[in-house]
Amino acid sequence: MLGFLAYLPTIAFVPHQCYLAISALLFWRIYSSTRGLGELDRDFTETGNKVNLYILLCFVAGSVANNYLHRHWGPEEFTIPYTLAIPLCFWAGIKLTTRDYKVIVYCIGLECMVAIFESFQGISTIYSSLANYQVFNDTDLLYNRRVLGLSEGSSHLALKVLLGYVLIDYAKMRGKAFACLKALLLITALLTYGRTSLVALTVFLLFSMIRNWIASTKSCRNSVGAIVGCCIVSLLAYFMRDDLVHQFTRDTNQLELSQRPGIWSEVFEDMRQSLFFGNGSYKKFVGEYHAHNSYLQLFSTHGVVLSILYIILLCRRIKRFSIHVITLFVYSLAQYGLFWGISLIDMLLFSFLFGDSSIPESRTGWRGKARGAQKPS
Numbered sequence: 001m002l003g004f005l006a007y008l009p010t011i012a013f014v015p016h017q018c019y020l021a022i023s024a025l026l027f028w029r030i031y032s033s034t035r036g037l038g039e040l041d042r043d044f045t046e047t048g049n050k051v052n053l054y055i056l057l058c059f060v061a062g063s064v065a066n067n068y069l070h071r072h073w074g075p076e077e078f079t080i081p082y083t084l085a086i087p088l089c090f091w092a093g094i095k096l097t098t099r100d101y102k103v104i105v106y107c108i109g110l111e112c113m114v115a116i117f118e119s120f121q122g123i124s125t126i127y128s129s130l131a132n133y134q135v136f137n138d139t140d141l142l143y144n145r146r147v148l149g150l151s152e153g154s155s156h157l158a159l160k161v162l163l164g165y166v167l168i169d170y171a172k173m174r175g176k177a178f179a180c181l182k183a184l185l186l187i188t189a190l191l192t193y194g195r196t197s198l199v200a201l202t203v204f205l206l207f208s209m210i211r212n213w214i215a216s217t218k219s220c221r222n223s224v225g226a227i228v229g230c231c232i233v234s235l236l237a238y239f240m241r242d243d244l245v246h247q248f249t250r251d252t253n254q255l256e257l258s259q260r261p262g263i264w265s266e267v268f269e270d271m272r273q274s275l276f277f278g279n280g281s282y283k284k285f286v287g288e289y290h291a292h293n294s295y296l297q298l299f300s301t302h303g304v305v306l307s308i309l310y311i312i313l314l315c316r317r318i319k320r321f322s323i324h325v326i327t328l329f330v331y332s333l334a335q336y337g338l339f340w341g342i343s344l345i346d347m348l349l350f351s352f353l354f355g356d357s358s359i360p361e362s363r364t365g366w367r368g369k370a371r372g373a374q375k376p377s
Helices: 002-010 016-032 037-045 050-069 082-095 098-121 154-170 176-192 195-215 219-239 241-248 260-273 294-315 323-331 344-354
Strands: none
Touching (some): 002 016, 002 098, 002 344, 016 082, 050 082, 050 294, 154 195, 195 323, 323 344
8 A cells, every 4th residue: 555655646647745645544554553652663763763763853854944044934935845744755665565666566567558558659648638748740759759658747757667677676576577567667768768767777787787797606607698798788789879879869969968057057056155055945946947966956955064964864874775776866866856855766765775674585785685684773
């Protein structure tokens, strides 16, 4: 149920506020538990997250004060600080289980089937009332034929495809069904043509190949296989280089970053002028655009002090910076992925870093070995 609620608000026309339903589910579990509020204490104590929770609450309290002092919240302009949802996101993240991961992957798989159907129909989405609905014209550019699945935008679906692929590896989902799901995800990754997601997925595939090569006991055989595989991929890339450049540069033969340099330049300038307090913990936008970089978004929104506090929280689990976590960080270099407040990617980051590490064969790092439960910190 928690996995489905984490996925549901990513669908078009489902309001983001539906994430609040997660709080109802979590509190219902506490109410129905024989331990009562002791169950809440257990969630953070037995997973070694009590100090982490205190750090997060300090960040939230500081952001609310920052927001209020800069008059983004109060009688004059009532706006509920988005950071109030972060503790709920943190709590939901550490409660995610392997079963929840599978539910999320299945939901993403179904959406991929819808995306492939849309591609065959020559439309961007099955929702004809959606603003991004379009009938594809006769073009060979994948960028102009991006499908949305059940999402509001193609970048949303591209991110979910990336998360689905990462989750299959993270939770060690094996078997023919998940092999087929992987193929389905790769096909959809091309149909959405989210370049940031494709780069992040490529990084993840390279890292996973290196990890599996290092961890394997049959290193000689796998070394030959890895070398042959790299040679085949390199040859394909060489012979298809013109087509790849044509697609990746949108037929301009120049690296086009979709207005990002101008946005980043303006965000940097705003950060320079308000280094310590940022935008008063009110999300920074350049016109109608966010920063298209999670780290710039974080620092421009909250300023240096609060942002460093948040980074310290994440670095407390630096030993869990597996290829799955690194992939999310790479994606967020050119998209506003992480630090949204409450979102699917933020929940998964919290789950990877702070979730119950005592679950065997489900949460692993580079070496593919389950970690023992950590002591409370």
